[in-house]
Amino acid sequence: MATTEAAHALTLNYRIDADDRIIAVNDAWGEFAEANDGGEVVADKVIGRSLWDFVSGEGIAELYWQMIRRARAGHPVEFTYRCDAPEWRRLFRMTVRAHEHGVVEFRSVLEWEEPRPKVQLLDCHQTRDARWTRVCSWCQQVAVADEVWLPVEEAVARLDLLAAETMPQLTHGICPACRDGMMRKLQPA
Numbered sequence: 500m501a502t503t504e505a506a507h508a509l510t511l512n513y514r515i516d517a518d519d520r521i522i523a524v525n526d527a528w529g530e531f532a533e534a535n536d537g538g539e540v541v542a543d544k545v546i547g548r549s550l551w552d553f554v555s556g557e558g559i560a561e562l563y564w565q566m567i568r569r570a571r572a573g574h575p576v577e578f579t580y581r582c583d584a585p586e587w588r589r590l591f592r593m594t595v596r597a598h599e600h601g602v603v604e605f606r607s608v609l610e611w612e613e614p615r616p617k618v619q620l621l622d623c624h625q626t627r628d629a630r631w632t633r634v635c636s637w638c639q640q641v642a643v644a645d646e647v648w649l650p651v652e653e654a655v656a657r658l659d660l661l662a663a664e665t666m667p668q669l670t671h672g673i674c675p676a677c678r679d680g681m682m683r684k685l686q687p688a
């Protein structure tokens with residue numbers, strides 16, 4: 500399937516102050532959050548709150564902490580991550596960069612997106628059962644066993660979810676490959 504180049508380079512942007520409070524989000528960020536069922540993170544509800552209220556998932560806060568520390572030490576951090584919707588694959592490139600007075604900017608530019616058949620597991624309106632499934636916050640692969648992570652379409656088949664009426668709940672984490680990649684970027688300069 501051909502990918503669609505982002506026609507007008509969607510850019511999502513937010514900033515934190517020296518105390519890690521969110522002080523600004525751009526309009527595109529708010530529009531994107533709303534369009535993607537991120538209703539709880541609309542702009543007026545996040546300004547003034549701690550970034551750490553929104554960073555969850557096993558091992559993720561630790562990586563963000565390291566990224567922010569590195570950025571404030573004068574070394575911007577850049578990486579790509581997937582931010583998919585049930586019917587879209589999307590790749591963003593994020594740059595974490597410090598400004599004056601400890602302000603840190605998180606800027607994400609959409610590199611590409613492509614449509615796909617709807618993946619029920621990622622639909623936030625889907626009925627959930629008591630099971631839990633881990634999704635990597637960086638590559639959006641899904642853990643089907645302890646050390647086995649697969650693209651969501653393959654994981655859904657492997658976990659026998661294609662015809663299931665209810666889906667497991669999703670919890671975010673980071674897969675070993677993405678963790679290794681981030682740790683390399685976060686090595687002391």
Ligand SMILES: [Zn+2]
Pocket residue numbers: 635636637638639640673674675676677678
């Ligand atoms: Zn990953």
